[in-house]
Amino acid sequence: MPDSPGWSDEQKETVDRMWAEIRQLSIDVVDHPQLEERPYRHPGEEPHAAEAAGTPGRSL
Template sequence: MTSNETFPDDLLQLQERLHRAHAEHRAYLADLPWSVEPMKGWKRGERFSHRGDVPDSPGWTDEQKDTVERMRAELRELSTAVVNHPHWATVPRETLVKARMQLKQQARPAEAGDTAEAA
């Protein structure tokens, strides 16, 4: 493998979709209550907390739980498709990890600010 591996378009698209799905999943989780089930919060001195006071958590709604499960299923499906892509059978075993890391970098979506400048 050279330092500039050429990847099939469908593999690049799968990896980009995987990057985007991870970002959407992280963003969605960040907006959810801190506990899946309703749980009482605590003051900083009551328990260890690097965040200070922790408010009560109302838990997640059934719709939020379903959305998270759907997102996780999509992540599993995309991850499996990337890992099992036929291209990897053509890459020498000793350079496989390097090639996979290159794919991740090459297929990373542009940041929001980058796309605005390109338009």
């Protein structure tokens, strides 16, 4: 079998663009203001100090 020719320049550009979009979306989600207001906790997990002090938490 001959070696693969690899990705075309267009395919490489598309992959690079998509990875950049994924990185930006990750940053946007983590930095979203709602996450600062309502700390996430798993169902059954002990509340964080802020929740115990009366700050509402959220769970799924």
